[in-house]
Every structure is written in structure tokens, then in C-alpha cells.
Amino acid sequence: MPVSENFIQELKMRLDVESVISPYVKLRRNGRTLKGLCPFHNEKTPSFTVYPDTQSYYCFGCGAGGDIISFTRSINNLDYMEAVKLLAQQAGMDLPEDGYDDTLGRKRRRMYEANREAARFFHRALFSPQGAHALEYLKNRRLTRDTIVHFGLGYAPDSWDALLVHMREKGFSPQELYEADLVKKSERNGRTHYYDNFRNRFITPIIDLRGNVIGFGGRVLDDSKPKYVNTSDTLVYSKRHAVFALNFAKDHCAQSLILCEGYMDVIALHQAGFTNSAACLGTALTEEQVKLISRYTEEVALCYDNDEAGQKAAQRAIAMFGKSPVKVRVIRLSGGKDPDEIIKNHGKERFRALYQGASNEIEYKLLRERDRYDVQTADGRRGFLEAAAGLLATLDPIERDIYAGRLADETGTGKDAILERVKQLSRTVKRRERAEMERMAERRLLEAGSSKVNPERAGNLGAAHAEELLIATLAANPEIYASVRDQITPEDFTTPFCARVFTTVCGRLAAGAAADLSAFAQGYSDEEISEVARIINLAQRGADPRKVCADCIKTLLAEKDKRKAVDPSALSDEEWYRLFRRQ
Numbered sequence: 195m196p197v198s199e200n201f202i203q204e205l206k207m208r209l210d211v212e213s214v215i216s217p218y219v220k221l222r223r224n225g226r227t228l229k230g231l232c233p234f235h236n237e238k239t240p241s242f243t244v245y246p247d248t249q250s251y252y253c254f255g256c257g258a259g260g261d262i263i264s265f266t267r268s269i270n271n272l273d274y275m276e277a278v279k280l281l282a283q284q285a286g287m288d289l290p291e292d293g294y295d296d297t298l299g300r301k302r303r304r305m306y307e308a309n310r311e312a313a314r315f316f317h318r319a320l321f322s323p324q325g326a327h328a329l330e331y332l333k334n335r336r337l338t339r340d341t342i343v344h345f346g347l348g349y350a351p352d353s354w355d356a357l358l359v360h361m362r363e364k365g366f367s368p369q370e371l372y373e374a375d376l377v378k379k380s381e382r383n384g385r386t387h388y389y390d391n392f393r394n395r396f397i398t399p400i401i402d403l404r405g406n407v408i409g410f411g412g413r414v415l416d417d418s419k420p421k422y423v424n425t426s427d428t429l430v431y432s433k434r435h436a437v438f439a440l441n442f443a444k445d446h447c448a449q450s451l452i453l454c455e456g457y458m459d460v461i462a463l464h465q466a467g468f469t470n471s472a473a474c475l476g477t478a479l480t481e482e483q484v485k486l487i488s489r490y491t492e493e494v495a496l497c498y499d500n501d502e503a504g505q506k507a508a509q510r511a512i513a514m515f516g517k518s519p520v521k522v523r524v525i526r527l528s529g530g531k532d533p534d535e536i537i538k539n540h541g542k543e544r545f546r547a548l549y550q551g552a553s554n555e556i557e558y559k560l561l562r563e564r565d566r567y568d569v570q571t572a573d574g575r576r577g578f579l580e581a582a583a584g585l586l587a588t589l590d591p592i593e594r595d596i597y598a599g600r601l602a603d604e605t606g607t608g609k610d611a612i613l614e615r616v617k618q619l620s621r622t623v624k625r626r627e628r629a630e631m632e633r634m635a636e637r638r639l640l641e642a643g644s645s646k647v648n649p650e651r652a653g654n655l656g657a658a659h660a661e662e663l664l665i666a667t668l669a670a671n672p673e674i675y676a677s678v679r680d681q682i683t684p685e686d687f688t689t690p691f692c693a694r695v696f697t698t699v700c701g702r703l704a705a706g707a708a709a710d711l712s713a714f715a716q717g718y719s720d721e722e723i724s725e726v727a728r729i730i731n732l733a734q735r736g737a738d739p740r741k742v743c744a745d746c747i748k749t750l751l752a753e754k755d756k757r758k759a760v761d762p763s764a765l766s767d768e769e770w771y772r773l774f775r776r777q
Contacts, residue, residue, distance in 0.1 A: 433475045
């Protein structure tokens with residue numbers, strides 16, 4: 195590419211796809227996606243879809259698709275570099291000098307390697323004689339060995355240079371360790387002295403969604419201060435963007451994610467079976483974290499401490515998630531100040547009951563609407579009830595009846611009058627639902643059709659779908675690549691285009707890079723990138739990615755066996771030609 199991949203990734207981090215497209219297209223939220231009228235062809239029914247979770251778009255009407263660079267190129271009729279420059283100006287970034295990619299790329303890789311080796315060192319130290327008291331501390335907190343190993347917990351020895359000495363023996367320079375915030379430095383007598391950043395603390399590694407160790411949290415084993423020492427922002431770690439344990443929770447949180455305040459709450463919840471829990475990292479919830487969480491779940495159950503600080507943080511989080519497509523509930527803790535304490539004192543079933551009894555989204559929406567109106571006045575009550583009726587129109591009849599009764603009691607308005615207005619508004623909701631069903635049917639028909647860049651798809655829909663789903667699942671779950679790579683090869687594919695895309699994705703994952711649309715900037719035409727944009731958004735949310743891949747591989751290998759078993763002499767000219775094209 196004309197500019198480095200690191201620069202492109204930073205550009206995409208600063209400019210999300212919705213912010214780039216919304217000035218040109220009026221987008222309406224539709225579940226986890228956004229939809230609007232396509233700017234690239236005339237249409238009356240919206241078929242232009244934006245996918246915030248993959249930072250991409252695809253039009254099911256004309257087949258246009260891609261990322262923010264593709265969109266900027268097409269909408270402004272620019273070439274690649276012109277589009278990058280325009281976006282860089284919007285993001286306040288300067289284009290890098292020559293050699294930027296080599297230097298920054300090497301530094302990033304070395305930092306990942308240093309963090310991984312440091313995590314191994316801390317973990318081994320926990321189970322060594324010098325870490326016995328730290329291991330005892332974790333056992334007293336009722337953590338099992340399996341949990342300790344699962345989270346890679348460790349111990350930083352009570353020494354000024356234990357990690358430094360070990361890492362130097364592994365070939366890492368003090369400056370590399372300093373840049374990774376694994377060591378600190380001081381100047382004395384005109385000389386630079388390096389020393390371990392983490393000392394006499396139990397260590398929690400912070401792991402990103404690709405399985406890279408990006409930082410550490412260190413907690414004291416007594417009441418000394420400071421209680422926590424955490425990795426500062428580095429080339430590979432930003433507190434504003436990271437969410438602890440989301441690498442584990444993302445496969446279990448499609449419907450609901452429990453969001454906590456601290457590491458120990460999350461670790462205790464996972465051990466108790468609540469594997470859909472995660473936490474922010476030593477800072478208040480940020481917009482970046484909300485965007486990240488929104489990619490993986492439909493609902494967040496806030497589980498903050500029941501002290502004043504925790505309740506204020508919960509209120510702020512509710513407001514922030516209110517700007518996202520994610521539904522919000524709040525778990526009201528009782529019997530302990532945090533989840534860890536509740537589970538220890540009362541057991542996991544007590545916490546499960548609190549989780550299941552959390553206030554739901556409609557209740558929060560009604561509260562927000564009520565805050566907008568002075569319900570002591572007639573006009574205020576009317577405005578509030580009109581807004582509330584709009585919310586109730588989206589519910590089933592039983593829920594409508596329950597909430598209409600509550601509203602009637604609260605406002606002194608007849609329940610029947612409220613339900614009548616809800617009934618009127620529900621007709622509009624039903625029309626929208628029917629339109630959406632028609633769009634979904636249209637989408638299925640379009641997906642089953644032929645593709646200009648993959649002409650073999652139409653005659654091999656079963657195999658093509660398995661190929662596309664395998665590609666999408668791997669791209670969305672890079673951590674499973676190692677378990678898949680030896681089970682299938684591009685030669686096992688039926689359609690040459692998907693085989694080529696699969697080769698690109700595997701090459702990226704083998705190199706430890708993201709398999710997003712940036713991977714296809716070289717060697718793929720605009721039409722091919724559009725098709726890739728459609729494919730990568732086929733990943734099934736909430737499904738076990740390993741099982742999905744196994745099923746796809748089974749289908750592809752079975753199709754391959756069928757092709758081998760066919761007797762060409764028994765085929766018609768058309769069938770023979772199709773078979774020939776498959777080989």
C-alpha cells in the first residue's frame with residue numbers, strides 16, 4: 195500500500211464508519227446495523243447497510259461495499275491516496291514519512307513479544323517458592339487453580355530487577371522494556387538506571403481480542419499504597435479502548451454482557467459461571483469502550499458497586515449506552531458491596547437472582563422520558579404519555595397492559611385511553627416490521643443469486659455459503675485460526691474467488707495481523723472488495739465459532755468428495771462444462 199497499515203488502522207480507529215457515511219446518507223438504526231438509501235444507485239426502499247462492528251458497509255441493491263476509504267473514494271470520485279489524505283485531514287493526522295511502517299511495525303511486534311514473555315515470567319513466579327504467599331492470597335479469595343491458569347494470573351517478585359534481568363536474558367533491551375512500561379528508569383550521577391515497574395504484587399494480564407498480551411494490572415497483597423499499579427498507555431495499549439476479559443466474554447455475550455468495575459469482580463463471576471462478564475480498565479467508561487462493547491452484545495447489565503461512586507458511575511454509563519444500540523439494565527446489588535463479595539457470602543444463585551431481576555430497558559426509557567416533561571402540568575403529562583405510548587407500541591400485549599397500568603396510576607390518566615393510543619401507534623410499528631421482513635426476504639434472494647466476481651457461486655450455493663461463512667468466522671475470531679489451519683486448504687474450495695479470499699485471510703492471521711478490509715487493499719478490485727465486505731459480515735453472532743468452522747469444513751470436504759466421485763461420461767454438456775469450471 196502507498197501508506198503503512200499501521201497508519202490505516204490508526205485512521206480507522208479515529209474515524210468510525212458511521213461518522214464518515216452519515217454526512218452523505220441519512221442512516222436509521224436497525225438493531226445492530228444502520229440502514230439508509232444507497233448513495234450509489236436510485237432506490238425507494240433502503241438497502242444500504244452499515245455494520246459498525248466490522249466498520250464496513252454493503253448495499254444489497256447494487257453490491258457496493260467496503261470501508262471508510264472505499265466509501266470516500268466512491269462518493270468523492272477520488273483515487274486511493276486522495277481518499278486517505280482527505281480522511282487523514284478529518285482525523286487530524288499527518289501522513290507518515292517513508293519507513294514509518296517498518297519502524298513502527300517492528301516496535302509493535304517486539305512489544306507484543308515482550309508482554310507475552312513477561313506474562314509467562316509472572317505466571318511461573320506465582321507457582322514458585324517466592325510466590326507462595328501470593329498464591330495463598332488468591333486461594334484465600336477462593337480462586338481455583340483452573341481460574342488462575344485461565345486468566346494467566348501471576349506474581350511480580352519483591353525485587354527491583356527480577357523481571358529486568360530475566361527479560362534481558364531473553365534478548366530485550368531496557369529501552370524496549372521501558373517503552374512497554376514493564377520497567378521504569380531514573381537518572382543518578384549522570385547514568386540511567388532501570389528497575390521493575392511491578393514489584394510484590396499479584397498480576398493480571400490484559401489480553402486483547404486477538405489474544406495479544408497488551409498490558410498488566412498489579413494489585414498489592416496487603417493494605418499498602420498504591421493499591422494498584424497498571425500499565426500506562428503504550429504503542430499497543432490504551433486504557434480508553436480496552437475492555438478486560440472481553441476476549442473471553444465475546445463468545446458468550448451476544449444477548450447480554452455483565453459490565454463490572456474491577457478485575458476481581460470479573461474473575462469471580464467467570465469462576466461462578468457468568469462467562470459473559472467484563473470490566474473497564476482503571477478509568478471511567480469511555481465512548482471507545484461503549485463502541486467496542488456494542489459490537490459484541492445486544493444488552494449490557496451494569497454491575498457497579500453499590501457505594502456512591504459506583505452509583506454515579508452507573509448513571510454515567512446509562513447515559514453513554516443510551517447513545518448506542520445496546521439495551522441497558524442495572525443490577526441492584528444487595529448482600530454485598532460488589533459481585534465478588536455477594537458470591538462469597540451468599541453464593542452464585544443469589545447473584546443470578548439479582549442479575550435476572552435487573553431493571554430492564556423499557557423502564558429506563560420511561561424514566562428518561564419522564565425527566566423530559568413536567569408531569570405536574572397537563573401539557574407535561576400529555577407530552578410524557580405520548581412519548582410513553584410510542585415506547586409501549588413496540589411491546590407485546592401483556593407488557594403493554596402492565597406498563598399502561600403503571601402509567602395510569604402515576605399520571606391519573608385512564609388506562610383504556612393509554613392503551614387506545616398505543617394501539618394506534620402499534621400499527622405504524624407493524625408496518626415497519628413488515629417492511630423489514632420484505633427487505634430480509636429481498637436480501638436472501640440476492641444472496642442466493644450470482645456474483646460478478648464469483649460466477650461459480652450461483653451453481654454451487656451450498657459450498658459457496660460454507661466457504662463464505664468459514665471466511666467470515668475466521669476473520670471475526672482470529673484466535674481460532676491455529677485450530678483450523680491444518681483442517682482445510684484453498685484447494686478444498688469450490689469457488690476460486692472464495693479460495694483466494696481464504697488465502698488472504700489465512701496469510702494475515704498467520705502473520706498476527708487483522709483480517710479486516712484493509713487486508714484487501716492490494717490485489718483486489720473495487721468490485722471484489724465490495725464482495726468481501728458482504729462476506730465478512732456473515733459471521734454468526736453468539737454461535738460457537740469452532741463449531742461453525744467445523745461444520746463448514748465438513749461441508750466443503752464432502753463437496754470435494756462429490757466432485758471426485760462424478761463420472762464425466764454420464765454428464766450432459768452443460769453439467770460437464772460446470773464440472774470443468776469447478777476443477
